Amino acid sequence: MKTYFFSIVLTTSLGGILRLLILRSDYRQYPTYPHGYISHLSLGFIAAALGAVALPALLAEEFVAVTFLAMAAQQFREIRNTERETLASLDTNELVPRGQHYIEGIARDFEARNFLIIASTLVLSALDLALLRGYGLLFRVTGLVAATLLIYFIIRNIAKDKRLEHLADIRQGEVHFEGPNVFVDDIHFMNLGLEEAREEYLNRALGLVLVPKTIDAAATLANIGQRQAIVHICAKLLGIYKDVDTPEFTPLVRRQIKSGKLGLLIIPATRDPQALIAAVKRVPVLEGSVSKPSKSHAGRERDDYQD
Amino acid sequence: MTIIKTSLGNIVLATVVLAEASQLVASGGAGPVYVARDAQEQQRIVKYLSKITEGVVHDLENGVLIIVHH
Numbered sequence: 001m002k003t004y005f006f007s008i009v010l011t012t013s014l015g016g017i018l019r020l021l022i023l024r025s026d027y028r029q030y031p032t033y034p035h036g037y038i039s040h041l042s043l044g045f046i047a048a049a050l051g052a053v054a055l056p057a058l059l060a061e062e063f064v065a066v067t068f069l070a071m072a073a074q075q076f077r078e079i080r081n082t083e084r085e086t087l088a089s090l091d092t093n094e095l096v097p098r099g100q101h102y103i104e105g106i107a108r109d110f111e112a113r114n115f116l117i118i119a120s121t122l123v124l125s126a127l128d129l130a131l132l133r134g135y136g137l138l139f140r141v142t143g144l145v146a147a148t149l150l151i152y153f154i155i156r157n158i159a160k161d162k163r164l165e166h167l168a169d170i171r172q173g174e175v176h177f178e179g180p181n182v183f184v185d186d187i188h189f190m191n192l193g194l195e196e197a198r199e200e201y202l203n204r205a206l207g208l209v210l211v212p213k214t215i216d217a218a219a220t221l222a223n224i225g226q227r228q229a230i231v232h233i234c235a236k237l238l239g240i241y242k243d244v245d246t247p248e249f250t251p252l253v254r255r256q257i258k259s260g261k262l263g264l265l266i267i268p269a270t271r272d273p274q275a276l277i278a279a280v281k282r283v284p285v286l287e288g289s290v291s292k293p294s295k296s297h298a299g300r301e302r303d304d305y306q307d
Numbered sequence: 308m309t310i311i312k313t314s315l316g317n318i319v320l321a322t323v324v325l326a327e328a329s330q331l332v333a334s335g336g337a338g339p340v341y342v343a344r345d346a347q348e349q350q351r352i353v354k355y356l357s358k359i360t361e362g363v364v365h366d367l368e369n370g371v372l373i374i375v376h377h
Contacts, residue, residue, distance in 0.1 A: 180366035180368065190365075192363075193363075193365045193366035194353055194357060195350050196350075196354065197364070245358045247361055247362065
């Protein structure tokens, strides 16, 4: 194994750095505390080491080592459970929760990223052993660093989330009352009996209307988890005018069942419509809420289907 | 594991009626019925009750206000 030692160390380090790079790009989605950062980084390094060792182990005909690799890889599935549990328990203390769906998406991301690192270091070590091993040290390191950067950009493009602005046209709507019922344009939200609450809504609330661009977008936006993610992110980014004893100020996303368009009603801490639109536009489309009726025969037969 | 509440199948915690509408509420069901002398008192009672119970006030538009926990 000694002949491969340098290759293993090099690819492991590069894999670890790659994990750090991906973690950074993920910072907005999961504002993690320093300790979360450390634990993910160390797991990333372990994943990198696994990927880096696999090929040399095979070449050295250490087949037992390869079996252990498979077992170790199994452990990474645990990350998903851990993330899910942590986030779910934190979620109970949020004024506007993330929701199970969003949490599941984040947990899945973290699991997948470790597998991505294993795959990337596997590619790096293959590259090193097959092509670069004969060359001088400097060339080898430069070549691998270049490959790492290339992989980083590929991952960033593949893992790029779709955002709400791709699915829907977003515009501001007018918050108004008909009797005790609050509306954004023609979308009904709820019945409010407390006069003070009605005044607060009239003075401070913002309303948005999200019109889905396609039938696929309409199906995706109907998902309750997706809607919860929207209100959570808006509440996080704009601040929220609410406490535990004022549940009537909970931000809502309602669906107009006739047209499938969504309305968002929120009382933000700062009343800035442009900031709210910007926040909603950048809400990630959750992987689990995506549905594509247009990919089916029946979906294309629908009257509202447009090419 | 948290479950997102999506249904409106929620509990009526209390009902506050104006005196002239008190015959609109039959007995039975959940929560007490409070009778208010006028609209101002009615608003005050629902405000207190909604804060205390962490419920939301809904207006049935016939002088009856209910407080529901969502």
